Amino acid sequence: MKPLKFIIALFSASLIFSACTHLNSTETSSTEVGGEIDQVAPPEEVVSPEEVVRDEVVAYELTAVNFEYSTDDLTAAPGQEMQVRLIVEEGMHDFVIDELEVQTDVMNAGEETTVTVMIPEDAEPGTEYPFYCSVGNHREMGMEGTLTVTAAADRN
Ligand SMILES: [Cu+2]
Numbered sequence: 001m002k003p004l005k006f007i008i009a010l011f012s013a014s015l016i017f018s019a020c021t022h023l024n025s026t027e028t029s030s031t032e033v034g035g036e037i038d039q040v041a042p043p044e045e046v047v048s049p050e051e052v053v054r055d056e057v058v059a060y061e062l063t064a065v066n067f068e069y070s071t072d073d074l075t076a077a078p079g080q081e082m083q084v085r086l087i088v089e090e091g092m093h094d095f096v097i098d099e100l101e102v103q104t105d106v107m108n109a110g111e112e113t114t115v116t117v118m119i120p121e122d123a124e125p126g127t128e129y130p131f132y133c134s135v136g137n138h139r140e141m142g143m144e145g146t147l148t149v150t151a152a153a154d155r156n
Helices: 002-026 030-040 049-055
Strands: 058-065 073-076 081-088 112-118 128-132 144-149
Touching: 058 073, 073 081
Parallel strands: 058 081, 073 144
Antiparallel strands: 081 112, 128 144
16 A cells, blocks of 8 residues: 555645646746746857858867878858867877968877967958978978868858
8 A cells, every 4th residue: 555655645746746836837926937038048049150150260170190180171261260279199290370370389199289360351262371280391291281261151
C-alpha cells in the first residue's frame, strides 16, 4: 500500500502545484510578466545576417605547422574588423601583412596569439593583401596566403 499512497501523495502534490501555477498566472504581477518576456526575448535580439556581414568582427583561426598555415585564403569586407588567431602547433611562426602593418610576435609550438586587422574603408573589392610567416625562409617554403577584400554582399 505504501507505494500507492506515495503516488497519490505525489499526484495531489502536483495538482496543488499546478493549481498554484494557474493562480499565479492569472494573478500575475507586472514583474513576473517582465521575467517571462526576458526569457523569450534573446532570439529577437540576434542581428540579421546583413548586419553581421557589415558590422560584425570576422574571426579566423589560423593553425601553423612546418611549413604551412591551415588556410591560404582569408576574406573580409571593406571597413571590417578581422581577428586572426594564430595557433602554432609545430615550430616557430608569426603572421605578417606588410600592407596593413600587421606583424605578430613569433610564437613557439603550443603558443597562440590574436591580432586585429582593420580592412581599410576605401579598399576596393578584389584587393589582395599577401600574408606570410616572416621566420627564416618559411615564406619560400609555402607559409603564405592572400587576404582578399570582398564586396560586403558577397559574404552572404
Ligand atoms: Cu613560419
